[in-house]
Amino acid sequence: SVQSAVKRCASAPSSARLYSSASTPERKVAILGAAGGIGQPLAMLMKLNPLVSDLALYDIAGTPGVAADVSHINTRAKVAGYAEEKELGKALEGSDVVIIPAGVPRKPGMTRDDLFNINAGIVKNLTSAIAKYCPNALVNMISNPVNSTVPIAAEVFKKAGTYDPKRLFGVTTLDVVRAKTFYAGKTGLPVEQVNVPVVGGHAGITILPLFSQATPAANLSEEDIKALTKRTQDGGTEVVEAKAGKGSATLSMAYAGAIFADACLKGLNGVPDVVECSYVESNVRLGKSGVEEIFGLGPLSDFEKQNLEAMKSELKASIEKGINFANKN
Ligand code: NAD
Ligand code: LMR
Numbered sequence: 001s002v003q004s005a006v007k008r009c010a011s012a013p014s015s016a017r018l019y020s021s022a023s024t025p026e027r028k029v030a031i032l033g034a035a036g037g038i039g040q041p042l043a044m045l046m047k048l049n050p051l052v053s054d055l056a057l058y059d060i061a062g063t064p065g066v067a068a069d070v071s072h073i074n075t076r077a078k079v080a081g082y083a084e085e086k087e088l089g090k091a092l093e094g095s096d097v098v099i100i101p102a103g104v105p106r107k108p109g110m111t112r113d114d115l116f117n118i119n120a121g122i123v124k125n126l127t128s129a130i131a132k133y134c135p136n137a138l139v140n141m142i143s144n145p146v147n148s149t150v151p152i153a154a155e156v157f158k159k160a161g162t163y164d165p166k167r168l169f170g171v172t173t174l175d176v177v178r179a180k181t182f183y184a185g186k187t188g189l190p191v192e193q194v195n196v197p198v199v200g201g202h203a204g205i206t207i208l209p210l211f212s213q214a215t216p217a218a219n220l221s222e223e224d225i226k227a228l229t230k231r232t233q234d235g236g237t238e239v240v241e242a243k244a245g246k247g248s249a250t251l252s253m254a255y256a257g258a259i260f261a262d263a264c265l266k267g268l269n270g271v272p273d274v275v276e277c278s279y280v281e282s283n284v285r286l287g288k289s290g291v292e293e294i295f296g297l298g299p300l301s302d303f304e305k306q307n308l309e310a311m312k313s314e315l316k317a318s319i320e321k322g323i324n325f326a327n328k329n
Pocket of ligand 1: 250
């Protein structure tokens with residue numbers, strides 16, 4: 001149902017626990033699309049994450065250079081690059097977390113849905129390989145349109161008999177990152193203390209920041225809340241227009257993707273109360289087998305209730321489009 005596809009997101013600041021490498025379990029992370037605009041900085045951020053013991057970098061173009069480059073960073077993770085489709089299985093085998101930023105980005109004037117025709121096929125191929133080579137991995141879907149690529153992945157996994165909704169995540173962390181930045185900017189609150197839940201999907205009006213639940217609370221006018229909501233919903237477009245044909249958000253997305261993957265790793269490692277946002281499931285508590293608990297939406301303002309209603313038909317259509325694609329092709 002649409003309701004079950006509405007993410008619930010009250011991200012807490014990542015905990016700053018430190019692990020000694022002696023007590024840190026082995027964890028393999030694979031990035032599919034690792035040589036792209038997001039993939040490269042994300043590969044670097046995952047190489048810097050002490051929870052990662054093995055980092056598999058897969059892309060159909062440019063992988064050897066990126067893998068050699070990242071591998072020289074003197075941190076724990078062993079880096080391996082995989083460049084051709086026949087190497088995809090090796091890249092995936094044994095992965096605990098698979099992050100997918102493979103596919104084309106938007107240019108000015110396009111919607112995320114305009115990427116469907118190219119990216120749906122890419123996502124279908126990659127998730128079919130995940131079902132075969134690492135069916136128990138936590139899958140972090142970044143490729144757009146997220147509102148449809150996550151349902152495609154779910155259908156692929158269902159057909160393969162490996163679907164577990166606790167292990168499939170649409171990465172919407174960038175919406176939270178933006179909402180926090182814009183809220184802090186408007187209120188003057190220190191950004192590192194700010195928390196803003198964001199619910200819904202990841203496109204236009206399906207992105208719904210809940211400023212009524214933002215902490216610390218601030219007395220913002222209705223106009224200010226409307227403007228902050230719109231800016232968060234249009235955050236991706238703001239970057240696409242500023243890049244003027246050279247793609248969409250890559251650096252802030254790599255940052256957001258690294259936060260979400262880190263939360264997945266912490267959950268797998270048994271760190272309690274890891275709370276992050278995700279599309280398809282909701283605000284989730286991450287544990288050893290993925291999602292442990294989905295949080296409710298909490299009390300919504302009238303403005304937020306209207307926006308939630310308004311997004312449902314678009315979200316439902318995007319979900320159905322993904323399901324139909326996966327079942328027809
Ligand atoms: P990019 O073009 O710079 O990089 C994409 C990479 O994917 C390229 O290196 C390409 O070779 C690779 N690729 C293509 N097909 C592949 C396949 N079958 N297997 C493996 N790799 C493949 O694009 P980008 O800026 O990194 O964006 C990637 C995707 O992420 C886009 O769809 C974009 O819309 C999406 N995105 C999502 C969010 C989000 O919040 N979820 C944010 C930003 C971008
Ligand atoms: C974003 O929110 O930045 C991404 O979804 C990329 C885009 O096309 O806007």
